[in-house]
Amino acid sequence: MKADKKPLDRAGLLKLASGASVVTAGILIVAKLAAYAVTGSVSLLASLVDSVMDSFASLINLFAIRYSLQPADEQHRFGHGKAEPLAGLAQAAFIAGSAIFLVFHAIDRLRFRHELEQVGIGVVVMAVAIVMTLVLLAIQRYVIRKTGSTAIRADSLHYLTDLLTNMSVLLALYLSTHGLTWADPVFAIGVAVYIFYSAFQIGHEAFQQLMDRQLPDEILQQIRTAATRHPEVTGTHELRTRQAGHTRFVQLHLELDEDMSLKRAHAIADQVEAEILSFLPDSEVIIHQDPVDDSGQRPTKQESG
Helix, strand or coil: CHHHHHHHHHHHHHHHHHHHHHHHHHHHHHHHHHHHHHHCCHHHHHHHHHHHHHHHHHHHHHHHHHHHCCCCCCCCCCCCCCHHHHHHHHHHHHHHHHHHHHHHHHHHHHHCCCCCCCHHHHHHHHHHHHHHHHHHHHHHHHHHHHHCCHHHHHHHHHHHHHHHHHHHHHHHHHHHCCCCCCHHHHHHHHHHHHHHHHHHHHHHHHHHHHCCCCCCHHHHHHHHHHHHCCCCCCEEEEEEEEEECCEEEEEEEEEEECCCCHHHHHHHHHHHHHHHHHHCCCEEEEEEEEEECCCCCCCCHHHHC
């Protein structure tokens, strides 16, 4: 009963975070569009474009997460977890595109400056945007701690850039009211550079998952320690790991006494697997048992074939 509940809890958290992201992005788009129409602020436009990109990215996340949570089937025997890093890669492309657009628009505004109007409305909208983004980030951070989702982590990263963007827009609006008209487009360019850097980080992480990068070294060491902690395991080798979405895949060979019965070797492998799953839940663990003689030597593949 408990084993069935855990995936459902995780699925619910992922759906909560992705749904909250879509709703937040939608509200902020409407508010910022109205504020930009009134003020004409290019830094506010930068924030608006970023929110539009967020909405596309969040929608991608919403569908990708729902797809990744589907169980393995006949055509996808390892599940659908790679939908998450694919979503992260798409997000990176969207975010990078928005950054390039902002740079060109801000440069144009530097060349042809004009005074902003009704700045107070823009200030109120950005203050509301900051509060909403903080609430969303709190939800996302909680879900990331519980699930380790790559897609939610990518979503959270660009909402963190949103928070910095909104704060910089507030400062730009304030400076513009004091005659510093250059502040608005210059801050927009600064935001664009930071957005592009964030896109690179998201894309790099997603690419590494798609290329089956191994798990961090500290986790590899935990796995080796868990395996060799068993008194009848003399060693391990050929440890291979990767991650697809929320699922980690672990493969390793256990070195066991060559005179041990198959039944006992299988029981030891089950115990080691349980030990690994205790700190790596939602993982697929495959263990191969290798016989070793009294000197600790393993037979060659020809001999063990």
